Amino acid sequence: MRYLSAAQVARLVSAGPRPRPYYRALADELRRLIMDGRIPVNVRLPAERHLAETLGVSRTTVTSAYDLLRERGYVDSRQGSGSRTALPDPATTADNPWLTIDGDGMLQLHAAAPAAPSQLPAAIEEAVAHLPRYAMGTGYEPMGLAVLRERVAARYTARGLATRPEQILVTGGAQAAQHLVTSLLVSQGDPVLLESPTYPHIIDVVRARGARVVPVGIDADGWQADLVTSAMRQSAARLAYLIPDFQNPTGALMPDAVRAEIVGQARRSGTTIMVDETWVELALDEVPPASAMAAFDTDNRVISIGSASKLWWGGLRIGWIRAGAALIRRLATHRSAVDLAAPVLEQLIVAALFDRIEETRAERRRTLRASRDVLAAELRARLPEWRFTVPAGGGSLWMWLAGESGVELAEAAFARGVRLAPGPWFGVEGTLDGYLRLPYTQPPQVLVEAVRHIAEARSSSQAGTRALERVSPMV
Numbered sequence: 001m002r003y004l005s006a007a008q009v010a011r012l013v014s015a016g017p018r019p020r021p022y023y024r025a026l027a028d029e030l031r032r033l034i035m036d037g038r039i040p041v042n043v044r045l046p047a048e049r050h051l052a053e054t055l056g057v058s059r060t061t062v063t064s065a066y067d068l069l070r071e072r073g074y075v076d077s078r079q080g081s082g083s084r085t086a087l088p089d090p091a092t093t094a095d096n097p098w099l100t101i102d103g104d105g106m107l108q109l110h111a112a113a114p115a116a117p118s119q120l121p122a123a124i125e126e127a128v129a130h131l132p133r134y135a136m137g138t139g140y141e142p143m144g145l146a147v148l149r150e151r152v153a154a155r156y157t158a159r160g161l162a163t164r165p166e167q168i169l170v171t172g173g174a175q176a177a178q179h180l181v182t183s184l185l186v187s188q189g190d191p192v193l194l195e196s197p198t199y200p201h202i203i204d205v206v207r208a209r210g211a212r213v214v215p216v217g218i219d220a221d222g223w224q225a226d227l228v229t230s231a232m233r234q235s236a237a238r239l240a241y242l243i244p245d246f247q248n249p250t251g252a253l254m255p256d257a258v259r260a261e262i263v264g265q266a267r268r269s270g271t272t273i274m275v276d277e278t279w280v281e282l283a284l285d286e287v288p289p290a291s292a293m294a295a296f297d298t299d300n301r302v303i304s305i306g307s308a309s310k311l312w313w314g315g316l317r318i319g320w321i322r323a324g325a326a327l328i329r330r331l332a333t334h335r336s337a338v339d340l341a342a343p344v345l346e347q348l349i350v351a352a353l354f355d356r357i358e359e360t361r362a363e364r365r366r367t368l369r370a371s372r373d374v375l376a377a378e379l380r381a382r383l384p385e386w387r388f389t390v391p392a393g394g395g396s397l398w399m400w401l402a403g404e405s406g407v408e409l410a411e412a413a414f415a416r417g418v419r420l421a422p423g424p425w426f427g428v429e430g431t432l433d434g435y436l437r438l439p440y441t442q443p444p445q446v447l448v449e450a451v452r453h454i455a456e457a458r459s460s461s462q463a464g465t466r467a468l469e470r471v472s473p474m475v
Contacts, residue, residue: 003044003082006054012038013055022057023064028407028433030065031074034085035429045075045083087207107450110419112248112395112439116313117363119356120349127348134348140340142332144170144320145347151354152306152320161292166325169332170342174278174307174319178241179205181274181303181321184334186211186239193232193240195223197398197426197435199248199276202241211238215428220389220398222252229265237271244293245280249426249437250398251391256291263296271301278307281361283393284369300324308350310395311360318342318350367443368395374444378451383458396439404458406436412457418450 013029033039045051048066052059066083069075073088134145143149149165156163171177178201186192188210194202196215206213214235216228232240242262244254266273275293283289294302304322321331353360375397376390385402401409406422413420423435440447 002040002042004039004046006046006050009039009046009051010054021064023061024068026055026057026061026065027068027072030069031072032429032431034074034087039085041085041087043085044081045085047082106414107418107442107446107453109439109442109450110421112310112437112441113314114310114364114368114395114441116315117360119353119360119363120313123349123352123356126352127345130348131345134344139344141170141344141347142336142341143328144168144342145344145351148318148347148351148354149320151351152322155354155357156292156304156322159289159292161295161322163322164325167322167328169321169323169328169335170347171319171321171335172339172342173309173317174276174305175201176339177305177307177319177321178202178274178276180331180335180339181305182206182209182211182239184331185272190238191235193228193235193237193271194428195242195247196428197249197423197432198241198428199243200425202276203428206241213428218247218250218252220250220252220391222247222250223254223258223262225258225261228258228262232262232265232269232271236269239272239274240266241274241276242293243276243279245277245290246282246391246394248276248279248394249396249421251389251394251396253287253290253392254293259291259293260296263293263302266301267299273302275302275304277304278310279394280306281311281357282364282368282395284365284372285392287392294322300327303327308353311357311364312350312353316346316350318346368440371440371442371444371447372397375438375440375447375451378448379438382451382455395441396437399436399438401434401436403434405433407433409436409454409458412460413454416453416457418453418457420454 012033013026018025030039034041045066048062049059052062055062066075066077070077070083074086075083076086077083146165148170149168152168153163153165171180182205186206186209190209190211191214192206192211193214193216194206195218197218203213214231214237216231231237244259246253263273265271273293277292292304294304296302300323305319306322307319308316309319321328323331372390376388379386379388379397379399387400387402388397390397406420407424410420410422421437423432423437426432426437442450
C-alpha cells in the first residue's frame with residue numbers, strides 16, 4: 001500500500017495564518033487535496049502523532065480532523081492498517097444534499113426544483129384514461145412508449161433539429177440518462193471534461209466510473225471557448241458533459257458561436273459531448289433562442305439529454321436521450337442490466353403534458369420570473385456586498401459571497417431553519433467555498449423569509465458564533 005509521510009502531507013497543506021477551528025480547516029484542506037487528486041485515493045496517511053509534531057499542533061487537532069474526514073467518507077480507518085484516503089459513497093455520505101426529510105420544517109433552498117404546474121391534473125386524468133389500452137401488453141418498452149418518443153422527437157424538430165422517434169430513448173429521469181451514457185462510453189482512467197461549477201451528481205457518476213476528471217472553469221458570464229477547446233484537445237477527453245442552456249448553477253446561456261466552436265473541436269479531438277438540456281425550456285426573459293448544440297453536429301457525437309423534472313415535475317421521473325439511431329439501440333441494450341423500461345403511466349402523463357407545453361412554459365415564465373425578481377431585490381437590500389448576475393432563464397442565482405465561506409454560512413443558516421447549497425457541492429475539485437447557489441423555484445413569500453434568515457445567519461457567522469459545529473446542512 002502506498003503511504004505519505006508527515007513531511008509530505010505538511011508540504012501539501014496550505015501555509016499561512018491558521019483559521020479557527022484549525023482542525024476543521026485542516027480537514028477541509030485534506031479533503032480538497034483528495035478531491036483534486038494531489039493526494040490519491042487508497043493512500044495511507046501519516047499517524048496522527050507524527051503529523052501533529054510536523055505541523056506543530058496538538059495531537060487532538062489532527063485526531064479531530066481525521067475524525068471529521070472519516071465521518072464525511074474521505075478517510076477509512078482499519079485496526080492495524082492506519083488511516084487511508086477514500087471517496088465517500090454518494091448514496092450514504094452526510095455530504096449528500098438529497099438525504100433530507102420532507103416536512104421537517106426547514107426552508108428547502110438546497111434544491112432548485114419547482115412544484116408541479118397547473119396542467120398536471122388534466123394530464124394525469126388523460127393518461128389514466130388511456131392506460132387500459134396499454135395494459136393489454138407486457139408493460140415493458142425498452143425504448144419508451146412510441147407516443148412519448150414521437151412527441152419528444154417533434155419537440156426537437158420544432159426547435160430546429162430534425163429528429164425521428166428512433167433517435168429517442170426514454171429513461172427514468174435525466175440522472176438515469178447521464179449514468180447510462182457514462183457507463184456505456186467511459187472506462188476507468190478515461191478523461192472526462194466537466195464544467196466547474198456543474199451539476200453535482202455528474203461528478204459522482206464520473207468518479208464512480210474511475211474516470212479522470214478534466215475541469216474547465218466557468219462563471220455567470222459563461223464559457224471561454226478557447227479554454228474549453230484547449231482542455232478538450234490537451235486531455236484527449238473521451239466525454240465532455242456540458243449544460244449550455246441556463247447552466248446549473250450559474251444560469252449562463254451559451255452563444256451559438258461558442259457551441260459551434262466546441263462541437264468542431266470535439267470532432268477533431270474525437271470527443272463525445274453529452275449535453276444536458278434539463279433547463280432548456282425555461283427562458284424567462286426575451287432572449288434570442290439558442291440553437292440546439294446537436295444542430296452543429298455532423299457525425300453523431302453530440303448526445304442530448306432532456307427531462308420532465310424542471311419544466312413539469314420532478315416526481316414524474318421521466319427523461320430522454322437524443323442521439324444517432326445506432327447509439328440509441330446500443331444504449332437500450334446496455335440499460336437492460338439494471339433497468340428494463342420506464343413506467344408506462346408516467347410516460348403517458350408526460351406525453352399529455354407535451355400537448356400542453358406552451359401553457360406550461362408561459363406559467364413557468366410568470367411564476368419563476370416573479371420569484372427571481374423578488375429574490376434579487378431582497379438580496380440587494382439585505383446583503384448588498386454579495387454579487388450575482390440575474391440570468392435570463394433557469395432556476396437559480398449563483399452568488400459570490402465577497403470573500404465569505406459558503407460552507408460556514410450554510411451551517412449557520414441550517415440552525416435558523418434554512419437548507420442551503422454552498423459552492424463546494426458544485427465544484428469539481430471541492431473548491432468554490434466563496435459561492436452559494438440560491439434557487440428561485442419557491443414562491444416569493446418563502447424567498448423573502450429565507451433571505452431574512454440567511455442575513456441573520458451571516459451576521460452570527462461573522463460574529464464568530466458557530467451554531468453548528470459538526471452537523472452538515474446536507475443531512
